Structures are given as C-alpha cells and as structure tokens.
Amino acid sequence: MRAPLFILIQLVIATAIYLGLRFFGNDYLFFAGYTVLQFIVLATAWNILGGYCGYVNFGSAGFFAIGAYTSVFLFTVGQSPEAVFPASILPAMQAIFPLPVPLIIAIAGVMSGLVGLGTGYLTLRLRGVFFAIATLALAIVLQTLVVNWSFVGGSRGAYVIPANTVPVFGPYIQYLFVLMLLLTIIALTCARMIERSSLGVGFATIRDDELAAEACGVPTLKLKLIATVLSGALMGMAGAPFPFYIGYTEPGSVFDLGYAVNSIAMPMIGGTTSWVGPLIGAVLLGTLQQVATVTISSAVNLLLVGLLLIGFVIVAPNGIVGLWQSWFRKGAKP
Amino acid sequence: MDLTLLMNAVIAGLLLGAFYAAVTAGISISFGMLDVVNIAHPGFIILGSYIAYIVNTHYGIDPIVVSILALPVFYLLGAAIYQLFYVSFEKRGQDSLRGLAFFFGLLFVTEVILVLVFGVDYRSVDASYIGSSLRLGIVELPLRLLVPAIVAVIMFVGLEIFLGRSFTGRAVMAVSQDPMALRLMAVDPTRIKRIAFGISIATASLAGAFLIIIQPVIPSVGRDYIGRIFAICVLGGLGSMPGTMIAALLLGVIESVTATFYGPSWAPAVSFGILLLTLAVRPSGLLGR
Numbered sequence: 001m002r003a004p005l006f007i008l009i010q011l012v013i014a015t016a017i018y019l020g021l022r023f024f025g026n027d028y029l030f031f032a033g034y035t036v037l038q039f040i041v042l043a044t045a046w047n048i049l050g051g052y053c054g055y056v057n058f059g060s061a062g063f064f065a066i067g068a069y070t071s072v073f074l075f076t077v078g079q080s081p082e083a084v085f086p087a088s089i090l091p092a093m094q095a096i097f098p099l100p101v102p103l104i105i106a107i108a109g110v111m112s113g114l115v116g117l118g119t120g121y122l123t124l125r126l127r128g129v130f131f132a133i134a135t136l137a138l139a140i141v142l143q144t145l146v147v148n149w150s151f152v153g154g155s156r157g158a159y160v161i162p163a164n165t166v167p168v169f170g171p172y173i174q175y176l177f178v179l180m181l182l183l184t185i186i187a188l189t190c191a192r193m194i195e196r197s198s199l200g201v202g203f204a205t206i207r208d209d210e211l212a213a214e215a216c217g218v219p220t221l222k223l224k225l226i227a228t229v230l231s232g233a234l235m236g237m238a239g240a241p242f243p244f245y246i247g248y249t250e251p252g253s254v255f256d257l258g259y260a261v262n263s264i265a266m267p268m269i270g271g272t273t274s275w276v277g278p279l280i281g282a283v284l285l286g287t288l289q290q291v292a293t294v295t296i297s298s299a300v301n302l303l304l305v306g307l308l309l310i311g312f313v314i315v316a317p318n319g320i321v322g323l324w325q326s327w328f329r330k331g332a333k334p
Numbered sequence: 335m336d337l338t339l340l341m342n343a344v345i346a347g348l349l350l351g352a353f354y355a356a357v358t359a360g361i362s363i364s365f366g367m368l369d370v371v372n373i374a375h376p377g378f379i380i381l382g383s384y385i386a387y388i389v390n391t392h393y394g395i396d397p398i399v400v401s402i403l404a405l406p407v408f409y410l411l412g413a414a415i416y417q418l419f420y421v422s423f424e425k426r427g428q429d430s431l432r433g434l435a436f437f438f439g440l441l442f443v444t445e446v447i448l449v450l451v452f453g454v455d456y457r458s459v460d461a462s463y464i465g466s467s468l469r470l471g472i473v474e475l476p477l478r479l480l481v482p483a484i485v486a487v488i489m490f491v492g493l494e495i496f497l498g499r500s501f502t503g504r505a506v507m508a509v510s511q512d513p514m515a516l517r518l519m520a521v522d523p524t525r526i527k528r529i530a531f532g533i534s535i536a537t538a539s540l541a542g543a544f545l546i547i548i549q550p551v552i553p554s555v556g557r558d559y560i561g562r563i564f565a566i567c568v569l570g571g572l573g574s575m576p577g578t579m580i581a582a583l584l585l586g587v588i589e590s591v592t593a594t595f596y597g598p599s600w601a602p603a604v605s606f607g608i609l610l611l612t613l614a615v616r617p618s619g620l621l622g623r
Contacts (some may be wrong), residue, residue, distance in 0.1 A: 257557065306439050
C-alpha cells in the first residue's frame with residue numbers, strides 16, 4: 001500500500017470516528033477518546049526510538065511536559081503580551097499573539113525535539129543503558145525547573161482556559177479531539193514510512209547489532225539522533241494540547257510517571273516491531289484504563305498496566321502482534 | 335559567604351553522602367558488577383523503609399535493628415528476582431530492552447502497591463536519637479544523620495572486605511568480565527550472580543531504614559533517588575566500591591551546599607547535572623577502569 005493511499009484510508013477512518021462520536025452527541029466520549037488518541041501518539045513516538053532502534057526512553061513524561069509547558073508559556077504570553085515584550089515590538093507581538101493551537105503544537109514539537117537532540121548527543125555515544133538512565137533523570141530535572149519557574153505557575157500550577165466554543169467544530173473539546181486525530185495520523189504515517197524506508201532498515205541494524213552496523217559503515221550516531229528527535233518531537237506535540245484539554249496544569253499531573261509507564265507498556269504489549277503494535281496496545285490499554293478509572297479507581301488501573309507490562313515482557317516478548325504471527329504461522333502449517 | 339553555615343553544610347553533606355553511598359551500594363553491585371540494570375532498586379529501598387515503619391510503629395523496635403533482621407528476607411527476594419530475570423531474559427539473550435522494561439515495571443508496581451496500602455501520607459519512625467544532635471564547636475551533628483552515616487560506613491566497609499577478600503566476593507567481581515574463567519574454576523556464574531543480586535537487594539533493606547530515619551517517606555520518594563543513584567554509580571566508575579564512596583560524599587556535599595545557599599528545591603537538578611557532565615567528559619568515572 002502506498003503512502004498517499006494509507007493516509008487517505010486513515011482520513012476516512014478518522015472522519016468516520018469523528019462523525020460517529022458526534023452522532024452520539026456526548027462530550028464525555030470526546031474526552032475519553034482524546035486520552036486514547038494521546039496515548040496512541042505517545043506509544044507510536046516511543047516506538048520509533050524504542051522499538052525500531054532498541055533504545056529505551058523512560059522520560060516520555062519529560063518530553064510530554066515540554067510540550068505541555070510550551071503551551072502554557074505561549075498561552076500566558078498571549079494573555080498579556082504587554083507584560084512581556086518591550087514597547088518597540090509590542091504592536092507586532094499583539095498582532096501575532098494569541099497563537100492558534102496548531103501553531104503552538106508545532107512549536108512544542110520543535111522544543112522537545114531540540115531537548116531530545118541535546119540529551120541524545122550527550123548520551124547516545126555510550127552504551128544504550130546510559131541513555132535510558134539519562135532520560136529517567138531528565139524528567140526529574142525538568143520537573144525541578146518547572147517547579148522553580150513561576151512564570152508558568154511553578155508548583156502552584158497554571159490555568160489555561162480557552163474559549164468555550166470554536167467555529168465549525170462547536171465545543172472546544174471537539175476541536176482538540178480533531179487536532180489529536182490529525183496528530184495520530186501524522187504519527188502513524190511517520191512510523192509506517194520509517195519502517196518501509198532505508199531509515200527503518202538502518203534503525204533495525206542498530207537494534208540487532210550496533211557494533212556490526214557501525215563496522216559496516218552505518219552512521220549509527222546520526223540515525224539514533226534522528227530517531228530521538230522524531231520521537232521526542234512527537235511526544236512534545238502530544239503534550240501541547242494537554243493544558244487546553246485539562247484546563248489547570250500543574251507539574252504533578254504533567255510529569256506523572258503514568259505517561260512513562262504507559263508509553264512503554266503499550267508498544268511492549270502490542271508489539272514493538274511494526275507501527276500496528278503501539279496502535280493495538282494503546283487502543284486496548286487506553287480503553288481499558290478509561291473503563292477501569294470510571295468503574296474501579298485510577299490507582300488500580302495503573303497497577304494493572306504495570307502488571308500487564310511485566311507479564312507481557314516475560315511471557316510474550318513480541319507482544320500481541322508476535323502472538324498473532326506465531327499463532328497464524330502454526331495455523332498455516334498442514 | 336558565612337563560614338559557620340558553609341562548615342555545617344559541608345559536614346551535613348558528608349553525612350548525607352555516607353547515606354547515599356549505602357543507597358548506591360546495591361546498584362554498584364547489580365549494575366556495576368553484574369551488568370543487570372536494576373532501575374527498580376529505589377523501589378526496594380522504599381519497601382525497606384515501609385517495613386521499618388510498620389515494625390517500628392507496632393513494636394517500637396529500632397528501625398536499623400528491624401532492617402538487619404529483614405536482611406535475609408530481602409536477600410531471598412533478590413535471589414528470586416534474579417532467577418526470574420535470568421530465566422526470562424538473560425538465558426534467551428534479549429535482556430537489554432525487555433529487561434529494562436521489566437525492572438521499570440517492577441519499580442512502578444512496587445510504588446503503586448505501596449500507595450494502595452499506605453496511601454500518600456508521609457510516614458516516619460520513632461527512635462531515641464532522632465531529634466537530638468551533637469555539638470562540636472561551631473559544627474552541629476544531627477544524630478538522625480550521624481547514626482545512619484556510621485552504620486552505612488560499617489556496611490560499606492563490610493561489603494568491600496567481602497568483595498575483595500573472600501572467594502565468593504572475588505567471583506562476583508569477575509563474573510561479568512569472564513564467566514568462562516569462572517566455569518573453569520568449577521564455579522557456576524548464575525549462582526554467583528544470584529548471590530550477588532541477593533546481596534545487592536539486601537543492602538536496600540538497610541538503606542531503606544536509613545532513609546526513613548533521615549526523612550519522612552512517601553511511596554514516590556524513590557523516584558528522586560534514581561537520578562542520584564545512577565549519577566553516583568557512573569561518577570564513581572562502574573563497579574568500583576571506593577569510587578562509589580568518593581562520588582557519594584562528593585554529591586552529598588555539593589547537594590547540601592546547593593540546598594543551603596540556593597534552596598532545597600534545586601537539589602535534584604544537581605545530580606542530573608553531574609550525571610550529564612560525567613557522561614560527556616569522562617564516561618568511565620573517577621576510579622573507573
């Protein structure tokens with residue numbers, strides 16, 4: 001299947017989902033759906049580095065938070081440009097701000113991509129585990145920075161209250177939902193294109209045997225940096241609409257370890273070798289968690305995710321996709 | 335800069351550093367010597383804290399005594415976890431990515447279970463020495479820091495003697511470098527790794543008791559220690575016990591001085607800065623081979 005056709009099919013499905021949810025006319029469905037879509041983007045982004053290259057990123061929450069706080073920052077600036085800019089450029093800035101949400105998402109992607117580049121450049125030349133540890137610590141340090149930065153609310157948190165309704169889309173949540181739907185399409189298309197390009201082959205050589213790849217002339221550091229930047233940027237873009245979605249942003253909720261665990265667990269459970277895996281994992285786990293949060297409690301559903309992650313990496317290392325493939329192959333034998 | 339304040343900050347930092355050394359000892363063994371990246375270690379430390387807390391509040395036994403009594407339990411837990419890790423990952427030869435995810439899952443599950451059982455209130459222990467302090471001239475030595483520091487140093491020296499002098503200890507140091515040579519000497523590398531991992535988790539019992547003596551504990555506090563632990567471990571040079579001690583003291587002093595002069599909310603950033611600097615400038619650490 002060629003890429004334009006793939007995008008077209010996705011657009012058709014996305015439109016069907018959107019219209020279907022509108023038909024029910026219940027805003028809760030959009031709220032729940034938004035979370036699931038957000039997890040699809042996060043899981044797909046994680047998988048570009050984790051699944052294709054074999055480098056574990058524990059700092060998903062950090063990249064997500066960079067996106068979210070870029071939004072908070074730009075929104076706060078947009079509320080009162082006269083308090084931030086000197087008088088000479090104020091009229092120009094007043095014309096630009098407040099920025100539309102899609103532009104904010106793009107800026108957030110650039111910001112978290114840059115942080116990914118910096119972290120990757122310092123640690124990716126060493127053994128993979130150092131990168132993993134650095135990302136783990138990165139989230140904690142970013143949280144320290146945000147807590148100490150009063151402009152974006154510090155530890156108190158910040159309110160980001162958008163307009164109630166948007167032209168064409170109606171309620172604001174529907175607008176955010178459509179944006180997230182588009183982001184999901186971008187992420188999935190990205191992942192699928194990488195998989196089928198020479199870039200994906202390069203990533204696979206790193207995952208399978210980095211030393212041999214290096215010896216054969218594969219520019220491993222460059223490829224790893226590309227993967228880190230792409231993955232980080234997508235995570236940041238997934239985080240950018242979050243302040244608008246939640247309304248009140250505070251460090252504890254944005255740097256929640258749940259994001260890190262979910263974005264690892266979803267590809268691991270779905271299967272890390274193809275773009276389908278994270279999608280399956282995210283839809284299953286995301287929906288399960290929405291149901292469990294409503295019916296049981298949010299702590300129990302996190303426990304569930306942790307246990308599923310441990311169970312799957314031990315019992316089914318290749319996830320649901322792997323199980324499916326081995327079952328299918330056995331079934332095909334005469 | 336006030337000299338008295340600086341002196342006190344440095345002394346408190348040294349005491350804190352000795353405690354950090356105890357926290358890192360387990361990782362130095364598992365990550366440094368066995369190549370098992372046990373990022374769940376802070377989770378076991380918090381588990382140790384809560385065990386000390388339960389026994390202390392119910393029976394009034396000193397937390398350090400409790401943690402010493404709990405050593406065999408933690409040892410067995412560690413040995414069991416290693417066995418599971420070995421069978422599921424090392425033996426199949428795919429331990430890097432999935433092994434990391436496994437330990438990350440363990441860390442997360444421990445934390446969530448502790449939250450479900452104990453809630454997110456701060457818990458602390460009672461002991462006669464908590465709250466009082468020793469005065470030496472202008473320097474104040476709070477006993478809640480001094481007692482854990484002394485026991486930590488004893489534990490550390492004990493570990494160092496065990497690793498350097500006994501046959502099993504030397505086998506632990508050799509196991510990730512040359513398992514073949516160990517086999518030739520009729521030693522089972524898996525058994526040695528199991529023992530070593532058990533010991534590394536056992537240190538978490540003591541470190542947990544130290545932690546809850548020094549500060550009140552909530553389940554998520556373990557996360558703050560991940561950056562610190564690995565920063566110390568990398569800075570000291572992987573698997574070098576003296577290096578770990580030096581790095582821990584260094585980090586303790588830097589953090590304490592930062593907290594005194596710039597405010598405690600900046601302290602977590604210190605360890606990450608050190609970690610990144612070390613990785614960028616000298617990845618083999620201070621005393622690394």
